Amino acid sequence: MNVRIAVIHYSATGVVHQLATSLAQGAANAGAEVRLRRVAELAPPEAIAANSRWQAHRDRENAPDGTPLATLDDLAWADGIALGSPTRFGGPAAQLKNFLDQTGSLWFKGLLAGKVVTAFTSASTAHGGLESTVLAMLNVAYHWGSIIMPLGYGPPVVSKSTGNPYGASWVSRKGSLPDDDALAAANAQGARLAEVAAALSAAQRTTS
Ligand SMILES: Cc1cc2nc3c(=O)[nH]c(=O)nc-3n(C[C@H](O)[C@H](O)[C@H](O)COP(=O)(O)O)c2cc1C
Numbered sequence: 342m343n344v345r346i347a348v349i350h351y352s353a354t355g356v357v358h359q360l361a362t363s364l365a366q367g368a369a370n371a372g373a374e375v376r377l378r379r380v381a382e383l384a385p386p387e388a389i390a391a392n393s394r395w396q397a398h399r400d401r402e403n404a405p406d407g408t409p410l411a412t413l414d415d416l417a418w419a420d421g422i423a424l425g426s427p428t429r430f431g432g433p434a435a436q437l438k439n440f441l442d443q444t445g446s447l448w449f450k451g452l453l454a455g456k457v458v459t460a461f462t463s464a465s466t467a468h469g470g471l472e473s474t475v476l477a478m479l480n481v482a483y484h485w486g487s488i489i490m491p492l493g494y495g496p497p498v499v500s501k502s503t504g505n506p507y508g509a510s511w512v513s514r515k516g517s518l519p520d521d522d523a524l525a526a527a528n529a530q531g532a533r534l535a536e537v538a539a540a541l542s543a544a545q546r547t548t549s
Pocket residue numbers: 351352353354355356357358426427428429430431432463464465466467468469470512513
């Protein structure tokens with residue numbers, strides 16, 4: 342498979358990072374070349390230090406083997422893009438939005454039009470904004486002119502996990518990490534993204 346997938350995410354305490362890793366693995370298993378990337382942290386050190394799980398995830402990511410930081414080139418390079426963020430008051434985190442708000446030059450040149458884009462998330466409660474966060478991330482992709490790809494109910498594991506067809510998701514309650522079903526749903530979303538992006542880019546090459 343000749344396809345490139347960028348998995349761009351923000352995660353404060355590591356939940357979305359686990360979904361991102363499984364989604365990236367699903368795309369890689371499907372044969373894609375994958376870049377797993379995190380966006381820059383914007384919160385002040387004292388806010389991070391006040392939450393031990395946030396600080397621990399920061400320390401892991403800032404280690405030499407931590408996830409590389411996303412750049413605009415990762416978006417330009419990719420045929421398919423997965424965006425991930427925890428829910429923040431029903432929408433994406435400012436950290437991810439800050440990165441997306443830097444894509445004006447790519448958008449202006451039409452470089453993001455025609456790419457396949459999908460999204461995934463985590464919230465601490467089942468009705469605290471899983472769907473609205475996925476949909477809000479994808480608003481940006483509508484403006485880019487991208488092809489929006491939902492997770493759907495195709496993979497049976499979607500119904501077994503949160504049953505969220507908008508995108509892989511996890512209800513973290515008091516900080517629990519994604520279970521096997523949620524990770525499998527993210528994995529399936531990555532495989533689907535790779536397959537759809539490969540088919541679309543092959544068709545675009547044929548017609549150009
Ligand atoms: C400022 C803030 C706002 C949040 N807003 C919501 C919310 O609206 N609904 C919800 O269910 N969880 C909310 N959460 C919880 C996170 O979305 C949840 O813990 C998520 O699993 C964290 O993912 P992460 O570990 O990748 O950062 C909020 C957390 C913070 C710090």
